[in-house]
Amino acid sequence: xxxxxxxxxxxxxxxxxxxxxxxLERVAAEEMDAFETLYRVYxxxxxxxxxxxxxxxxxxxxxxxxxxxxxWRKAHTYNHDSKVSTWIFAIAYRQTLKALKRRDAVPxxxxxxxxxxxxxxxxxxxxxxxxxxxxxxxxxxLSAEHRAVIELTYYLGYACREIADxxxxxxxxxxxxxxxxxxxxxxxxxxxxxAI
Amino acid sequence: xxxxxxxxxxxxxxxxxxxxxWLVNGTLCDEERGxxxxxxxxxxxxxxxxxxxxxxxxxxxxxxxxTDAADTHQAVQRLRRRIDxxxxxxxxxxxxxxxxxxxxxPWVKGVIAAQAAIILMLGIALxxxxxxxxxxxTLGAAAVPDTRLVVVFxxxxxxxxxxxxxxxSDARIVDGPTDAGVYVLSVPSTQxxxxxxxxxxxxxVSLVEGLDSDRER
Numbered sequence: 057x058x059x060x061x062x063x064x065x066x067x068x069x070x071x072x073x074x075x076x077x078x079x080l081e082r083v084a085a086e087e088m089d090a091f092e093t094l095y096r097v098y099x100x101x102x103x104x105x106x107x108x109x110x111x112x113x114x115x116x117x118x119x120x121x122x123x124x125x126x127x128w129r130k131a132h133t134y135n136h137d138s139k140v141s142t143w144i145f146a147i148a149y150r151q152t153l154k155a156l157k158r159r160d161a162v163p164x165x166x167x168x169x170x171x172x173x174x175x176x177x178x179x180x181x182x183x184x185x186x187x188x189x190x191x192x193x194x195x196x197x198l199s200a201e202h203r204a205v206i207e208l209t210y211y212l213g214y215a216c217r218e219i220a221d222x223x224x225x226x227x228x229x230x231x232x233x234x235x236x237x238x239x240x241x242x243x244x245x246x247x248x249x250x251a252i
Numbered sequence: 253x254x255x256x257x258x259x260x261x262x263x264x265x266x267x268x269x270x271x272x273x274w275l276v277n278g279t280l281c282d283e284e285r286g287x288x289x290x291x292x293x294x295x296x297x298x299x300x301x302x303x304x305x306x307x308x309x310x311x312x313x314x315x316x317x318x319t320d321a322a323d324t325h326q327a328v329q330r331l332r333r334r335i336d337x338x339x340x341x342x343x344x345x346x347x348x349x350x351x352x353x354x355x356x357x358p359w360v361k362g363v364i365a366a367q368a369a370i371i372l373m374l375g376i377a378l379x380x381x382x383x384x385x386x387x388x389x390t391l392g393a394a395a396v397p398d399t400r401l402v403v404v405f406x407x408x409x410x411x412x413x414x415x416x417x418x419x420x421s422d423a424r425i426v427d428g429p430t431d432a433g434v435y436v437l438s439v440p441s442t443q444x445x446x447x448x449x450x451x452x453x454x455x456x457v458s459l460v461e462g463l464d465s466d467r468e469r
Contacts, residue, residue, distance in 0.1 A: 088332065095328050097432050099327060209274065216274050218279075
């Protein structure tokens with residue numbers, strides 16, 4: 057095994073691997089370069105996760121900054137019990153809930169862009185866009201916690217146990233939230249189909 | 253939100269149904285996957301549910317918005333300013349009280365001077381050591397033939413697009429993706445800067461950083 061001068065990356069059998077845990081250790085030592093790298097790696101996914109949970113684009117930057125500031129301050133508390141990504145998304149989840157609570161916000165169904173504004177057409181891409189818009193509207197009817205489970209499962213690809221770690225709840229609670237989310241999505245999408 | 257937790261012990265159908273979302277995203281353990289797949293063979297309802305969940309996953313995974321590098325750079329700078337301000341604030345808060353208390357003791361100046369001298373000597377020794385020590389390399393390693401770059405592609409960049417980008421940059425994937433979707437690329441040392449700039453400017457690339465910053469900067 058060869059360790060580079062920074063000690064951040066290791067090679068096994070000649071291959072180089074980005075070691076996020078080691079990166080986080082350097083963040084704990086207040087190395088700004090390591091923090092910037094971690095930020096750049098997580099920025100796109102955290103941004104989408106927070107945006108999908110809050111459905112308030114104007115808040116995203118602030119919640120994202122709050123999340124990464126907690127990562128910066130609490131990096132020394134990371135204990136390797138979970139993956140680094142699970143640890144960071146758990147912080148993002150808590151910060152997003154805090155932001156929602158702070159603003160006492162219950163995002164409304166009507167706040168999302170009206171799907172009817174998109175002109176229908178034969179183009180497949182446009183149909184896909186419409187379909188996504190319907191789903192997006194339907195997701196808007198779910199609670200932030202239910203949307204988090206959908207997002208963590210289908211976009212970020214986490215296992216049920218990992219989602220339970222991120223949400224800090226029992227596995228059965230995750231399954232329950234997913235069950236209700238699926239049921240509600242079906243009802244809303246069916247109603248939408250009937251309305252068309 | 254309904255806080256009631258449903259009990260999931262019960263019929264094989266109910267248990268399989270609750271696990272379907274994670275069958276679809278491919279994260280069930282072998283034992284659970286075996287049970288669910290066995291149930292699926294005879295359950296038309298669950299088969300339909302899997303189809304609907306796959307469609308849901310395909311739609312949910314779509315990402316209309318891509319985060320460009322400039323957006324990320326701006327965000328990093330914004331947070332960096334916040335952290336720097338916090339650090340300065342911390343120094344301002346800590347220094348007066350601590351400094352005044354210790355500054356009154358006459359022997360403190362002597363101790364500080366001695367410490368400074370020791371730190372200076374250690375520093376000189378360290379610089380000398382780093383100049384003379386050979387870099388640690390494996391026996392088969394070639395003499396710095398390439399440079400490693402850490403790259404994050406947009407999650408929805410197609411394989412063909414990624415291949416085109418890598419070919420145009422004369423880069424090879426040497427590791428990844430990690431859990432966070434990070435790849436490590438090997439590029440010829442002579443072209444590092446140009447490749448890094450080209451990748452940063454390319455659509456579908458979220459992050460490009462040097463792995464051995466000392467070598468490629």
